[in-house]
Amino acid sequence: MESYLLLIHESDRYAxxxxxxxxxxFARYRSWGQKLRDAGRIINSNKLEDSTGRVLRGKxxxxxxxxxxxxxxxxxxxxxxxxxxxxxxxxVELSRDCPHIDFGAIEIRRIQKM
Amino acid sequence: MNDLVDHxxxxxxxxxxxxxxxxxxxxxxxxxxxxxxxALVKALQQWPHTGVxxxxxxxxxxxxKNRALDxxxxxxxxxxKALDIARAMERPESPAEEMDDQLAMMFLCCHPEIPREAxxxxxxxxxxxxxxxxxxxAFLIQETAAAQRIVRAKRAIRDLDLTLELKSLDSVLETLxxxxxxxxxxxxxxxxxxxxxxxxxxxxxxxxAPHVHALLAxxxxxxxxxxxxxxxxxxLLLLSEQDRSLWNGAMIAEGLRQLDLSAxxxxxxxxxxxxxxxxxxxxxxxFASTDxxxxxxxxxxxxxxNASPVIALNRAVAIWHAEGAEAGLAAAEAIEHHPxxxxxxxxxxxxxSLWRELGDREKAAEYFRKALSCECSAAERRFLKRQVE
Numbered sequence: 001m002e003s004y005l006l007l008i009h010e011s012d013r014y015a016x017x018x019x020x021x022x023x024x025x026f027a028r029y030r031s032w033g034q035k036l037r038d039a040g041r042i043i044n045s046n047k048l049e050d051s052t053g054r055v056l057r058g059k060x061x062x063x064x065x066x067x068x069x070x071x072x073x074x075x076x077x078x079x080x081x082x083x084x085x086x087x088x089x090x091x092v093e094l095s096r097d098c099p100h101i102d103f104g105a106i107e108i109r110r111i112q113k114m
Numbered sequence: 115m116n117d118l119v120d121h122x123x124x125x126x127x128x129x130x131x132x133x134x135x136x137x138x139x140x141x142x143x144x145x146x147x148x149x150x151x152x153a154l155v156k157a158l159q160q161w162p163h164t165g166v167x168x169x170x171x172x173x174x175x176x177x178x179k180n181r182a183l184d185x186x187x188x189x190x191x192x193x194x195k196a197l198d199i200a201r202a203m204e205r206p207e208s209p210a211e212e213m214d215d216q217l218a219m220m221f222l223c224c225h226p227e228i229p230r231e232a233x234x235x236x237x238x239x240x241x242x243x244x245x246x247x248x249x250x251x252a253f254l255i256q257e258t259a260a261a262q263r264i265v266r267a268k269r270a271i272r273d274l275d276l277t278l279e280l281k282s283l284d285s286v287l288e289t290l291x292x293x294x295x296x297x298x299x300x301x302x303x304x305x306x307x308x309x310x311x312x313x314x315x316x317x318x319x320x321x322x323a324p325h326v327h328a329l330l331a332x333x334x335x336x337x338x339x340x341x342x343x344x345x346x347x348x349x350l351l352l353l354s355e356q357d358r359s360l361w362n363g364a365m366i367a368e369g370l371r372q373l374d375l376s377a378x379x380x381x382x383x384x385x386x387x388x389x390x391x392x393x394x395x396x397x398x399x400x401f402a403s404t405d406x407x408x409x410x411x412x413x414x415x416x417x418x419x420n421a422s423p424v425i426a427l428n429r430a431v432a433i434w435h436a437e438g439a440e441a442g443l444a445a446a447e448a449i450e451h452h453p454x455x456x457x458x459x460x461x462x463x464x465x466x467s468l469w470r471e472l473g474d475r476e477k478a479a480e481y482f483r484k485a486l487s488c489e490c491s492a493a494e495r496r497f498l499k500r501q502v503e
Contacts, residue, residue: 014155018245019123020303022154027118029162047163050156079163 001084003043003111004091010078011104028099036083036094047079075105082111118170121303123154126171127243129212130178132219135240137202138182140222140271143240145185146178150243153178172206179203213314216241217321220311223267224286225274232267233289234296239264242307252296252304283321287329287385290315294333298340305340309333316372328376328385334369335392338362350497354401366396387416406436423452427461439471459488463498470501 014022036042055068069076085091091108100106119125127150134146153174167173183203187196207215223237235253238244250260290308297305312330315321342356373389391412398404413429426449434442446465455461466481482501490498 010159014158015151018248019127019151019154019243020121020245020248022158023118023121023123026123026158026161029158030166033162045163047160078159081163 001086002113004083004085004088005109005111006081006083006091006095006098007077007107007109008079008081008100009075009105009107011100013103025099025102032098033081036081041083041085041094042081043084044082045080048077050078077107118166121243122170123157124243126174127151127154128216128219128241129171130175131240131243132215133175133207133212134178134182135219135222136215137199138186140274142182143268143271145182147240149178149181149185152181175207213318216311217314217318220286220314221279221282222271222274224282224289225271225279226282226285227274228267228270229263232263232270233285234292235260235263236267236271237289237311238293238304238307241311242304244303244307280321283315283323283326286315287326290333291329291385294336298336302340305333305337309337316375324376324379325381325383325385326376327372328383328389331369331372331376332385332389332392334365334372335389335396338365338369338396339392344493348493349500350493353395358400361396369393369396382415384416384419387412387419404435406432410436423449423455424458424460426452427455427458427464431464434468439468443468443472457488459485459490459494459498461485462488463501466501 014025017025033042033045053068055066057064057066083091083094085094088108088110091110095101095106095108098106130150130153131143131146134149135143138146156177157170157174161167180203183200186199219241220237223240224233228236235249238249239246246261246264247257249264250257253260290312293311294305294308297303297308309330312326312333315326316330339356339361341362342358342360343351345351369389370393373393376386376389391409394405394409394412410429410432413425413432417425417429427446430442430445430449433445443465446461446468449455450461450465462481462484466478466485469475469481470478479502482498486495486498486502
């Protein structure tokens, strides 16, 4: 088993849904998460705070700190799932029915082994 | 993990808008709607990771309040009232206060200053938590037209007081009546919402009144019979063809209790009469034993209050079953040329059924074809086509 990080890229497209539609999507989202949990696949999962963040850059030996990364682009990572999977193929298979992909991207990255 | 209550998002959206409009004033209705939406989006993005909080409704309203304060602090004019508002935001509402907020919002949406045709849409949007798109689809209008209707109504609201004026009660009931009928023939969620709001009115000491009970009785006795109206393919069934064991007995019982409560005071409203008719149908064991004479009499009295040709048509149907097809035909033909009924499919459909019973199949088919040339729902169209064949 390898570990994969599913990065949830936020989307402002949720804002156009009606409350009833949002609840229906949440129900799908939740049963997707439950399926992965029941299979023991989820190692860890977190939502990142929406409007806080710092970006540090070294410049001429000094540290430059800016708020971000959200100031530069709307396409920010809003949360992540750390999961177990046999391969990229399986990680994709486990992610493809997550309802989030109808609204924003899910980026899958394999955790580097020693 | 506990399951979310059905319609929680929609209901909570209405609650947030109602409560924040009380705290911030009707001037900030749009802000209240925006932050309600923001709170739901946040839940959708956060709960898959953190799980559903123990009290999801309270979580949503707290998030919405925090967001509203954030937005208001950016407004220059806010500082004077900042402390009062922040204090009002801090305290969670009791369930009774939440109900009061929804009632007040309903009265605001049905205020006599709001254009009549906008009241249903505005109530569905703000108290019901329906989106403009959902409302437009149910009313068969363009989304932009629905949005315009709502914007105009909101403009009228800006300067109104959010006090529960009991003289608006009749306007509130009229709005719920329209909402229910819209739902009964189309979007069932609207009918459910009308029942929920009528229940609120009937339960509150400040708003309960005999005609409120009568309206709720009417809704319940009509809705209870909904499950029998269609066959397995979604085709409409005639009352005489319906399987009455599918009707909702508990709802009929509740409707009859409400009808009892409505028998008070000296005002006989159209809601009383219509609820009486619905009760006569709901309590009849079969079509043949229905008390059609009583129903015809109720339509007579309805027609005295409101001389509408649609009521006259329903009266003709009741007379048909009470006294026979000849008497029914005479009553229906008396309104056949009424200008308001010329595009109303149920008039030729009724005349078609009458002629069929009287044995003139050609005339019957002619009327059913005429009915098909009028506007009606897809289910009604299928039903009429069945009659022509």
